Amino acid sequence: MKRWTALKIYFISVFLLAGITAASPPAAAAVLTVGPGEMYTVIQDAVDAAAPGDTIQVRAGTYVEDIEISTNDLTLFSVDGPGLAVVEGAGGSPDVIGIRTGFGITIDGFTILPGSAGTFGIHHFGGAPTTPVTITNNTAEDFSSHGFSFFFSNMEGSEFTFSNNTMINCRTGSYMCGxxxxxxxxxxxxxTDCYTGMECEELDKGLGGDAEITGNTVTRAASLGPGDAGIDIRCPEDTTRISGNKVKGPFQYGIYIEYLGSFGRTPAIVFVESNAIAGTEYGIYFNYLLYSMPAEVTVRCNEVKNADHGIYVASMSTGLISHADTHVLFSGNSILNAALYGFYNNTGELLDGKGNWWGDAGGPFDDKTLPGTPDYNNPSGTGSRVSEYVDYEPWLIEPAGAEKPALLSPADGSAGVSLTPTLISGPFASLLPGVTHKASHWQLGTAADFTSGLMIDEENLSDLTAKTVAAALANGTAYYWRVRYRDSNDVLSEWSDTWSFFTGGSSGGGGGCEAGGFGPAMLLLMVPLCLMMKNRK
Structure with a gap:
Protein backbone atom coordinates (compact mmCIF):
# COMPACT_ATOMS: atom_id res chain seq x y z
CA MET A 1 0.00 0.00 0.00
CA LYS A 2 2.77 2.38 0.89
CA ARG A 3 4.51 1.50 -2.37
CA TRP A 4 1.31 2.32 -4.32
CA THR A 5 1.04 5.69 -2.52
CA ALA A 6 4.61 6.53 -3.50
CA LEU A 7 3.90 5.55 -7.11
CA LYS A 8 0.88 7.84 -7.17
CA ILE A 9 3.01 10.69 -5.86
CA TYR A 10 5.60 9.95 -8.52
CA PHE A 11 3.14 10.00 -11.43
CA ILE A 12 1.47 13.16 -10.12
CA SER A 13 4.92 14.77 -10.02
CA VAL A 14 5.58 13.72 -13.61
CA PHE A 15 2.31 15.31 -14.73
CA LEU A 16 3.12 18.50 -12.79
CA LEU A 17 6.54 18.63 -14.42
CA ALA A 18 5.00 18.12 -17.84
CA GLY A 19 2.70 21.06 -17.15
CA ILE A 20 5.66 23.21 -16.20
CA THR A 21 7.83 22.33 -19.17
CA ALA A 22 5.38 21.69 -21.99
CA ALA A 23 2.97 24.62 -21.84
CA SER A 24 1.69 25.39 -25.29
CA PRO A 25 3.54 28.38 -26.82
CA PRO A 26 1.53 31.18 -28.39
CA ALA A 27 1.15 31.16 -32.13
CA ALA A 28 4.23 32.63 -33.77
CA ALA A 29 3.94 35.99 -35.50
CA ALA A 30 4.72 36.02 -39.21
CA VAL A 31 7.96 37.28 -40.73
CA LEU A 32 7.62 39.06 -44.07
CA THR A 33 10.72 39.76 -46.13
CA VAL A 34 11.18 42.68 -48.52
CA GLY A 35 13.91 42.89 -51.12
CA PRO A 36 14.99 41.90 -54.62
CA GLY A 37 13.80 38.38 -55.36
CA GLU A 38 11.69 38.21 -52.18
CA MET A 39 7.93 37.83 -51.91
CA TYR A 40 7.69 41.61 -51.45
CA THR A 41 9.79 44.18 -53.28
CA VAL A 42 7.93 47.21 -51.90
CA ILE A 43 7.89 47.88 -48.14
CA GLN A 44 4.35 49.29 -48.23
CA ASP A 45 3.03 46.07 -49.74
CA ALA A 46 4.46 44.08 -46.84
CA VAL A 47 3.05 46.59 -44.34
CA ASP A 48 -0.40 46.26 -45.89
CA ALA A 49 -0.23 42.46 -45.73
CA ALA A 50 1.02 42.28 -42.14
CA ALA A 51 -1.04 41.50 -39.05
CA PRO A 52 -0.47 42.93 -35.55
CA GLY A 53 2.73 41.58 -34.05
CA ASP A 54 4.35 40.64 -37.38
CA THR A 55 7.94 41.44 -38.34
CA ILE A 56 8.91 42.93 -41.68
CA GLN A 57 12.58 42.39 -42.46
CA VAL A 58 13.95 44.57 -45.22
CA ARG A 59 17.00 43.64 -47.28
CA ALA A 60 19.76 46.10 -48.18
CA GLY A 61 18.84 48.50 -50.95
CA THR A 62 17.18 51.82 -51.63
CA TYR A 63 13.37 51.91 -51.52
CA VAL A 64 11.81 55.06 -53.00
CA GLU A 65 8.40 55.20 -51.37
CA ASP A 66 6.27 56.90 -48.74
CA ILE A 67 5.28 54.38 -46.08
CA GLU A 68 2.08 54.62 -44.05
CA ILE A 69 1.66 52.24 -41.09
CA SER A 70 -1.86 51.61 -39.76
CA THR A 71 -1.36 48.24 -38.06
CA ASN A 72 -0.49 47.95 -34.41
CA ASP A 73 2.71 46.45 -33.02
CA LEU A 74 4.66 45.87 -36.23
CA THR A 75 8.43 45.53 -36.33
CA LEU A 76 10.35 46.92 -39.33
CA PHE A 77 13.93 45.71 -39.33
CA SER A 78 16.92 46.35 -41.61
CA VAL A 79 17.95 42.73 -41.63
CA ASP A 80 21.32 43.08 -43.41
CA GLY A 81 22.59 45.65 -40.91
CA PRO A 82 21.92 49.17 -39.63
CA GLY A 83 21.72 51.76 -42.37
CA LEU A 84 21.76 49.30 -45.29
CA ALA A 85 18.03 49.50 -45.95
CA VAL A 86 17.47 53.06 -47.24
CA VAL A 87 14.00 54.58 -47.49
CA GLU A 88 13.84 57.71 -49.66
CA GLY A 89 10.66 59.74 -49.88
CA ALA A 90 8.75 59.41 -53.14
CA GLY A 91 7.28 62.91 -52.96
CA GLY A 92 3.67 61.96 -52.27
CA SER A 93 3.69 62.78 -48.55
CA PRO A 94 5.57 65.06 -46.15
CA ASP A 95 6.25 61.95 -44.03
CA VAL A 96 8.65 59.35 -45.39
CA ILE A 97 7.45 56.90 -42.73
CA GLY A 98 4.14 57.81 -41.07
CA ILE A 99 2.62 55.89 -38.15
CA ARG A 100 -1.08 56.45 -37.63
CA THR A 101 -2.68 57.47 -34.36
CA GLY A 102 -2.56 55.06 -31.46
CA PHE A 103 -0.24 52.37 -32.81
CA GLY A 104 2.81 50.84 -31.18
CA ILE A 105 5.75 50.21 -33.51
CA THR A 106 9.38 49.11 -33.67
CA ILE A 107 11.62 50.54 -36.42
CA ASP A 108 15.22 49.38 -36.34
CA GLY A 109 18.19 50.16 -38.54
CA PHE A 110 16.98 52.28 -41.48
CA THR A 111 18.52 55.22 -43.28
CA ILE A 112 15.76 57.71 -44.08
CA LEU A 113 16.13 60.45 -46.72
CA PRO A 114 13.60 63.14 -47.66
CA GLY A 115 13.51 62.69 -51.42
CA SER A 116 11.76 65.51 -53.26
CA ALA A 117 9.11 66.44 -50.68
CA GLY A 118 9.74 64.78 -47.33
CA THR A 119 9.84 67.15 -44.38
CA PHE A 120 9.58 64.48 -41.62
CA GLY A 121 11.64 61.29 -41.51
CA ILE A 122 9.61 59.17 -39.09
CA HIS A 123 6.40 60.87 -37.97
CA HIS A 124 4.10 59.29 -35.39
CA PHE A 125 0.70 60.95 -35.46
CA GLY A 126 0.28 60.40 -31.74
CA GLY A 127 -2.82 59.32 -29.96
CA ALA A 128 -2.44 57.05 -26.94
CA PRO A 129 -0.55 53.86 -27.86
CA THR A 130 -0.77 51.13 -25.24
CA THR A 131 1.92 48.97 -26.86
CA PRO A 132 5.56 50.06 -26.87
CA VAL A 133 7.09 52.43 -29.40
CA THR A 134 10.75 51.64 -30.12
CA ILE A 135 12.85 53.60 -32.61
CA THR A 136 16.47 52.49 -32.67
CA ASN A 137 19.60 52.48 -34.85
CA ASN A 138 18.09 54.71 -37.55
CA THR A 139 19.56 57.69 -39.43
CA ALA A 140 17.53 60.68 -40.66
CA GLU A 141 19.32 63.21 -42.83
CA ASP A 142 18.53 66.58 -44.47
CA PHE A 143 14.93 67.02 -43.29
CA SER A 144 13.62 70.58 -43.42
CA SER A 145 11.40 69.98 -40.39
CA HIS A 146 12.02 66.97 -38.11
CA GLY A 147 14.14 63.88 -38.55
CA PHE A 148 11.90 62.12 -36.01
CA SER A 149 8.61 63.38 -34.54
CA PHE A 150 6.31 61.85 -31.90
CA PHE A 151 3.38 63.89 -30.56
CA PHE A 152 1.28 61.73 -28.25
CA SER A 153 -1.89 62.73 -26.40
CA ASN A 154 -1.15 60.87 -24.22
CA MET A 155 0.86 57.71 -24.35
CA GLU A 156 -0.14 56.11 -21.05
CA GLY A 157 1.43 53.32 -19.01
CA SER A 158 3.59 52.02 -21.84
CA GLU A 159 7.21 52.20 -22.99
CA PHE A 160 8.88 54.64 -25.37
CA THR A 161 12.45 53.97 -26.48
CA PHE A 162 14.41 56.27 -28.77
CA SER A 163 17.98 55.00 -28.83
CA ASN A 164 21.14 55.04 -30.93
CA ASN A 165 19.59 57.09 -33.71
CA THR A 166 21.46 59.65 -35.80
CA MET A 167 20.11 62.97 -37.04
CA ILE A 168 22.11 64.97 -39.56
CA ASN A 169 21.40 68.45 -40.91
CA CYS A 170 17.74 68.59 -39.88
CA ARG A 171 15.90 71.67 -38.68
CA THR A 172 15.03 69.69 -35.53
CA GLY A 173 16.69 66.34 -35.04
CA SER A 174 13.94 64.79 -32.92
CA TYR A 175 10.78 65.86 -31.10
CA MET A 176 8.90 63.81 -28.48
CA CYS A 177 5.89 64.93 -26.44
CA GLY A 178 3.00 63.63 -24.37
CA THR A 192 24.92 66.65 -35.96
CA ASP A 193 24.52 70.10 -37.53
CA CYS A 194 20.84 70.43 -36.65
CA TYR A 195 19.40 73.84 -35.71
CA THR A 196 17.83 72.18 -32.65
CA GLY A 197 19.20 68.81 -31.65
CA MET A 198 16.51 67.18 -29.51
CA GLU A 199 13.22 68.35 -27.97
CA CYS A 200 11.41 66.48 -25.21
CA GLU A 201 8.16 67.74 -23.65
CA GLU A 202 5.45 66.71 -21.18
CA LEU A 203 7.21 63.71 -19.70
CA ASP A 204 4.37 62.86 -17.32
CA LYS A 205 0.80 63.97 -16.59
CA GLY A 206 0.35 62.73 -13.05
CA LEU A 207 0.68 58.94 -12.96
CA GLY A 208 4.39 59.15 -12.18
CA GLY A 209 6.89 58.66 -14.98
CA ASP A 210 10.34 57.21 -15.36
CA ALA A 211 12.18 59.28 -17.95
CA GLU A 212 15.85 59.16 -18.85
CA ILE A 213 17.52 61.47 -21.35
CA THR A 214 21.03 60.10 -21.21
CA GLY A 215 24.20 59.65 -23.22
CA ASN A 216 23.13 61.76 -26.20
CA THR A 217 25.63 63.80 -28.25
CA VAL A 218 24.65 67.01 -30.02
CA THR A 219 27.13 69.05 -32.07
CA ARG A 220 26.94 71.92 -34.53
CA ALA A 221 29.72 73.27 -36.72
CA ALA A 222 30.73 76.87 -36.02
CA SER A 223 30.53 77.63 -39.75
CA LEU A 224 26.76 77.07 -39.67
CA GLY A 225 26.19 79.96 -37.29
CA PRO A 226 23.99 79.99 -34.18
CA GLY A 227 21.55 77.20 -33.45
CA ASP A 228 18.69 77.20 -30.96
CA ALA A 229 19.15 74.45 -28.34
CA GLY A 230 21.27 71.35 -28.20
CA ILE A 231 18.75 69.59 -25.94
CA ASP A 232 15.42 71.27 -25.10
CA ILE A 233 13.40 69.74 -22.23
CA ARG A 234 10.06 71.15 -21.16
CA CYS A 235 7.86 69.97 -18.31
CA PRO A 236 10.22 67.43 -16.73
CA GLU A 237 8.39 65.68 -13.92
CA ASP A 238 8.71 62.91 -11.34
CA THR A 239 11.11 61.31 -12.15
CA THR A 240 13.36 62.71 -14.89
CA ARG A 241 17.08 62.06 -15.20
CA ILE A 242 19.11 64.17 -17.64
CA SER A 243 22.63 62.82 -17.55
CA GLY A 244 25.75 62.00 -19.52
CA ASN A 245 24.79 64.17 -22.50
CA LYS A 246 27.31 66.15 -24.56
CA VAL A 247 26.52 69.40 -26.37
CA LYS A 248 29.09 71.38 -28.30
CA GLY A 249 28.81 74.23 -30.77
CA PRO A 250 27.25 77.66 -31.30
CA PHE A 251 23.84 76.91 -29.80
CA GLN A 252 22.05 79.59 -27.84
CA TYR A 253 21.35 76.96 -25.16
CA GLY A 254 23.34 73.84 -24.42
CA ILE A 255 20.59 72.25 -22.30
CA TYR A 256 17.38 74.24 -21.94
CA ILE A 257 15.00 73.18 -19.15
CA GLU A 258 11.62 74.89 -18.71
CA TYR A 259 8.47 74.54 -16.58
CA LEU A 260 9.95 72.06 -14.15
CA GLY A 261 7.01 70.39 -12.42
CA SER A 262 3.97 71.30 -14.53
CA PHE A 263 1.58 68.34 -14.76
CA GLY A 264 3.10 65.41 -12.94
CA ARG A 265 3.11 63.92 -9.48
CA THR A 266 4.21 66.08 -6.52
CA PRO A 267 7.03 66.69 -5.93
CA ALA A 268 8.75 66.78 -9.28
CA ILE A 269 12.10 64.97 -9.06
CA VAL A 270 14.71 65.97 -11.61
CA PHE A 271 18.40 65.15 -11.85
CA VAL A 272 20.72 67.09 -14.17
CA GLU A 273 24.12 65.48 -13.83
CA SER A 274 27.33 64.56 -15.61
CA ASN A 275 26.55 66.54 -18.76
CA ALA A 276 29.33 68.22 -20.77
CA ILE A 277 28.60 71.46 -22.59
CA ALA A 278 31.03 73.65 -24.52
CA GLY A 279 30.90 76.71 -26.75
CA THR A 280 27.25 77.70 -26.22
CA GLU A 281 25.79 81.04 -25.17
CA TYR A 282 24.11 79.48 -22.12
CA GLY A 283 25.37 76.17 -20.78
CA ILE A 284 22.44 74.97 -18.63
CA TYR A 285 19.45 77.33 -18.70
CA PHE A 286 16.41 77.10 -16.41
CA ASN A 287 13.22 78.98 -17.17
CA TYR A 288 10.80 78.39 -14.31
CA LEU A 289 13.15 76.24 -12.28
CA LEU A 290 10.08 75.70 -10.07
CA TYR A 291 6.77 76.10 -11.88
CA SER A 292 3.53 74.77 -10.38
CA MET A 293 4.63 72.43 -7.57
CA PRO A 294 7.49 71.81 -5.16
CA ALA A 295 10.42 69.89 -6.59
CA GLU A 296 13.64 68.09 -5.78
CA VAL A 297 16.19 69.42 -8.25
CA THR A 298 19.75 68.15 -8.23
CA VAL A 299 22.24 69.76 -10.62
CA ARG A 300 25.61 68.16 -10.05
CA CYS A 301 28.87 67.15 -11.65
CA ASN A 302 28.20 68.90 -14.95
CA GLU A 303 31.02 70.52 -16.91
CA VAL A 304 30.35 73.76 -18.75
CA LYS A 305 33.22 75.50 -20.48
CA ASN A 306 33.71 78.36 -22.90
CA ALA A 307 30.11 79.55 -22.58
CA ASP A 308 28.91 83.10 -22.00
CA HIS A 309 26.91 81.86 -19.01
CA GLY A 310 27.64 78.53 -17.37
CA ILE A 311 24.40 78.08 -15.38
CA TYR A 312 21.55 80.58 -15.77
CA VAL A 313 18.34 80.52 -13.71
CA ALA A 314 15.88 82.94 -15.31
CA SER A 315 12.77 82.50 -13.17
CA MET A 316 10.75 80.45 -10.71
CA SER A 317 7.23 80.70 -9.32
CA THR A 318 6.85 82.67 -6.10
CA GLY A 319 6.94 80.79 -2.80
CA LEU A 320 7.93 77.34 -4.04
CA ILE A 321 11.58 77.60 -3.03
CA SER A 322 10.54 77.71 0.65
CA HIS A 323 8.11 74.77 0.43
CA ALA A 324 8.96 71.89 2.75
CA ASP A 325 9.10 69.46 -0.19
CA THR A 326 11.42 71.63 -2.29
CA HIS A 327 15.13 70.86 -2.33
CA VAL A 328 17.34 72.56 -4.93
CA LEU A 329 21.06 71.89 -5.08
CA PHE A 330 23.83 72.91 -7.48
CA SER A 331 26.99 71.06 -6.46
CA GLY A 332 30.12 69.44 -7.87
CA ASN A 333 29.83 71.28 -11.18
CA SER A 334 32.85 72.57 -13.09
CA ILE A 335 32.27 75.99 -14.66
CA LEU A 336 35.28 76.97 -16.72
CA ASN A 337 36.11 80.12 -18.72
CA ALA A 338 32.63 81.64 -18.60
CA ALA A 339 32.81 84.89 -20.58
CA LEU A 340 30.14 86.66 -18.50
CA TYR A 341 28.92 84.59 -15.54
CA GLY A 342 29.61 81.11 -14.28
CA PHE A 343 26.30 81.19 -12.40
CA TYR A 344 23.67 83.88 -12.87
CA ASN A 345 20.53 83.79 -10.72
CA ASN A 346 17.84 86.17 -11.93
CA THR A 347 15.08 85.04 -9.53
CA GLY A 348 15.75 87.11 -6.41
CA GLU A 349 15.67 83.89 -4.35
CA LEU A 350 18.84 82.49 -2.80
CA LEU A 351 20.07 79.24 -4.40
CA ASP A 352 22.51 76.72 -2.95
CA GLY A 353 25.62 76.74 -5.13
CA LYS A 354 28.14 75.39 -2.62
CA GLY A 355 30.84 72.93 -3.57
CA ASN A 356 31.40 73.86 -7.22
CA TRP A 357 34.65 74.30 -9.12
CA TRP A 358 34.96 77.71 -10.74
CA GLY A 359 38.25 77.12 -12.57
CA ASP A 360 40.57 78.46 -9.86
CA ALA A 361 41.36 77.52 -6.28
CA GLY A 362 40.66 81.13 -5.26
CA GLY A 363 37.00 80.65 -6.07
CA PRO A 364 34.58 82.61 -8.23
CA PHE A 365 34.85 86.33 -8.88
CA ASP A 366 32.18 88.21 -6.94
CA ASP A 367 32.48 91.99 -6.53
CA LYS A 368 28.95 92.77 -5.39
CA THR A 369 28.47 95.61 -2.93
CA LEU A 370 27.82 94.59 0.66
CA PRO A 371 25.43 94.16 2.36
CA GLY A 372 24.03 91.78 -0.22
CA THR A 373 22.57 88.30 -0.65
CA PRO A 374 24.44 86.28 0.37
CA ASP A 375 26.21 88.78 2.60
CA TYR A 376 29.75 88.07 1.45
CA ASN A 377 31.77 88.55 -1.70
CA ASN A 378 35.05 87.43 -3.24
CA PRO A 379 36.54 90.31 -5.26
CA SER A 380 39.96 88.62 -5.40
CA GLY A 381 38.58 85.41 -6.94
CA THR A 382 39.81 84.63 -10.43
CA GLY A 383 37.36 81.86 -11.28
CA SER A 384 34.17 82.29 -13.26
CA ARG A 385 31.96 85.08 -11.98
CA VAL A 386 28.79 84.63 -9.91
CA SER A 387 25.81 86.92 -9.48
CA GLU A 388 23.85 87.81 -6.38
CA TYR A 389 21.58 85.17 -4.82
CA VAL A 390 24.12 82.38 -5.30
CA ASP A 391 25.40 80.89 -2.02
CA TYR A 392 28.72 79.62 -3.35
CA GLU A 393 30.87 79.28 -0.21
CA PRO A 394 32.63 76.95 0.40
CA TRP A 395 33.79 76.18 -3.13
CA LEU A 396 35.95 73.37 -4.45
CA ILE A 397 39.66 74.14 -4.69
CA GLU A 398 40.06 71.56 -7.47
CA PRO A 399 37.61 69.74 -9.76
CA ALA A 400 35.46 67.05 -8.16
CA GLY A 401 37.24 63.70 -8.11
CA ALA A 402 36.18 60.13 -8.63
CA GLU A 403 33.72 58.48 -6.33
CA LYS A 404 35.07 56.78 -3.24
CA PRO A 405 36.37 53.30 -4.21
CA ALA A 406 34.69 50.18 -2.87
CA LEU A 407 36.78 47.25 -1.63
CA LEU A 408 35.86 43.74 -2.74
CA SER A 409 38.44 41.15 -1.66
CA PRO A 410 39.80 39.89 0.72
CA ALA A 411 36.61 40.48 2.68
CA ASP A 412 36.82 42.67 5.74
CA GLY A 413 37.85 40.61 8.78
CA SER A 414 38.50 37.44 6.77
CA ALA A 415 40.92 34.81 8.08
CA GLY A 416 43.15 32.24 6.42
CA VAL A 417 44.23 34.66 3.71
CA SER A 418 47.17 33.77 1.46
CA LEU A 419 50.58 35.23 2.23
CA THR A 420 50.59 36.73 -1.28
CA PRO A 421 46.99 37.86 -1.68
CA THR A 422 45.52 39.93 -4.47
CA LEU A 423 43.74 43.04 -3.26
CA ILE A 424 40.70 43.77 -5.39
CA SER A 425 38.62 46.95 -5.49
CA GLY A 426 35.50 47.96 -7.37
CA PRO A 427 35.31 49.72 -10.74
CA PHE A 428 36.22 53.37 -11.17
CA ALA A 429 33.24 55.71 -11.16
CA SER A 430 33.01 59.44 -11.69
CA LEU A 431 29.98 61.60 -12.29
CA LEU A 432 32.08 64.10 -14.20
CA PRO A 433 31.68 63.67 -17.96
CA GLY A 434 34.59 62.23 -19.91
CA VAL A 435 36.72 61.46 -16.86
CA THR A 436 38.64 58.17 -16.84
CA HIS A 437 40.71 56.10 -14.41
CA LYS A 438 44.37 57.11 -14.59
CA ALA A 439 46.07 55.51 -11.57
CA SER A 440 45.51 53.91 -8.17
CA HIS A 441 47.28 54.45 -4.85
CA TRP A 442 47.39 51.29 -2.70
CA GLN A 443 48.32 51.01 0.98
CA LEU A 444 48.81 47.80 3.01
CA GLY A 445 50.27 47.62 6.50
CA THR A 446 50.01 46.35 10.05
CA ALA A 447 48.73 49.61 11.56
CA ALA A 448 45.11 50.61 11.10
CA ASP A 449 46.08 54.26 10.64
CA PHE A 450 48.86 53.43 8.12
CA THR A 451 51.42 55.46 10.05
CA SER A 452 53.78 52.50 10.46
CA GLY A 453 54.35 48.93 9.29
CA LEU A 454 53.59 49.72 5.64
CA MET A 455 54.23 46.85 3.25
CA ILE A 456 52.77 48.66 0.23
CA ASP A 457 52.46 52.42 -0.27
CA GLU A 458 52.55 53.10 -3.99
CA GLU A 459 50.66 54.66 -6.86
CA ASN A 460 50.89 53.18 -10.34
CA LEU A 461 49.16 53.25 -13.70
CA SER A 462 48.68 49.52 -14.19
CA ASP A 463 47.27 48.04 -10.97
CA LEU A 464 44.04 49.97 -11.22
CA THR A 465 41.57 47.67 -9.46
CA ALA A 466 43.76 44.70 -8.47
CA LYS A 467 47.08 44.64 -6.63
CA THR A 468 48.96 41.39 -5.98
CA VAL A 469 51.25 41.38 -2.95
CA ALA A 470 54.60 40.21 -4.30
CA ALA A 471 56.60 39.84 -1.06
CA ALA A 472 55.18 37.18 1.28
CA LEU A 473 53.38 38.52 4.31
CA ALA A 474 53.93 37.19 7.84
CA ASN A 475 51.79 34.21 8.84
CA GLY A 476 49.09 34.68 11.49
CA THR A 477 49.18 38.46 11.26
CA ALA A 478 46.49 41.12 10.92
CA TYR A 479 46.87 43.48 7.96
CA TYR A 480 44.96 46.62 6.94
CA TRP A 481 44.48 47.93 3.41
CA ARG A 482 42.85 50.69 1.39
CA VAL A 483 43.00 52.39 -2.03
CA ARG A 484 42.20 55.70 -3.70
CA TYR A 485 41.84 56.50 -7.39
CA ARG A 486 43.38 59.24 -9.52
CA ASP A 487 41.30 60.42 -12.47
CA SER A 488 42.35 61.80 -15.85
CA ASN A 489 42.16 65.35 -14.43
CA ASP A 490 44.85 64.33 -11.90
CA VAL A 491 42.37 64.62 -9.05
CA LEU A 492 42.46 62.01 -6.29
CA SER A 493 39.35 60.47 -4.80
CA GLU A 494 38.97 60.09 -1.07
CA TRP A 495 40.38 56.94 0.45
CA SER A 496 38.22 53.83 0.47
CA ASP A 497 37.12 52.38 3.78
CA THR A 498 39.87 50.50 5.60
CA TRP A 499 39.51 46.71 5.64
CA SER A 500 41.50 44.11 7.52
CA PHE A 501 42.37 40.42 7.09
CA PHE A 502 44.37 37.71 8.86
CA THR A 503 46.95 35.58 7.13
CA GLY A 504 47.21 31.80 7.56
CA GLY A 505 44.95 29.65 9.76
CA SER A 506 41.54 28.39 8.74
CA SER A 507 38.97 30.49 6.98
CA GLY A 508 36.16 28.31 8.40
CA GLY A 509 32.98 27.52 6.52
CA GLY A 510 32.32 24.39 4.54
CA GLY A 511 30.28 21.39 5.58
CA GLY A 512 26.59 20.92 5.04
CA CYS A 513 24.83 19.62 1.98
CA GLU A 514 24.17 21.21 -1.33
CA ALA A 515 21.81 20.22 -4.11
CA GLY A 516 24.61 20.70 -6.58
CA GLY A 517 23.30 20.70 -10.12
CA PHE A 518 19.73 19.77 -9.14
CA GLY A 519 17.08 22.19 -10.26
CA PRO A 520 13.56 22.37 -8.77
CA ALA A 521 12.15 20.03 -11.42
CA MET A 522 14.67 17.26 -10.65
CA LEU A 523 14.10 17.62 -6.92
CA LEU A 524 10.37 17.33 -7.53
CA LEU A 525 10.90 13.92 -9.14
CA MET A 526 13.42 12.66 -6.58
CA VAL A 527 11.20 13.10 -3.51
CA PRO A 528 8.70 10.32 -4.42
CA LEU A 529 11.51 8.08 -5.69
CA CYS A 530 13.16 8.35 -2.31
CA LEU A 531 9.85 7.40 -0.68
CA MET A 532 9.60 4.34 -2.94
CA MET A 533 13.10 3.18 -2.02
CA LYS A 534 12.33 3.62 1.66
CA ASN A 535 9.12 1.59 1.44
CA ARG A 536 10.91 -1.31 -0.26
CA LYS A 537 13.06 -1.86 2.82
Missing part, protein backbone atom coordinates in the same frame (compact mmCIF):
# COMPACT_ATOMS: atom_id res chain seq x y z
CA UNK A 179 3.60 60.83 -21.85
CA UNK A 180 1.80 59.71 -18.71
CA UNK A 181 2.99 56.95 -16.42
CA UNK A 182 5.43 55.74 -19.08
CA UNK A 183 8.96 54.43 -19.11
CA UNK A 184 10.77 56.81 -21.45
CA UNK A 185 14.30 56.10 -22.62
CA UNK A 186 15.99 58.64 -24.90
CA UNK A 187 19.53 57.36 -24.95
CA UNK A 188 22.69 57.21 -27.03
CA UNK A 189 21.46 59.34 -29.91
CA UNK A 190 23.58 61.69 -32.03
CA UNK A 191 22.46 64.96 -33.62
Missing amino acids: FNGCTVRITGNTA
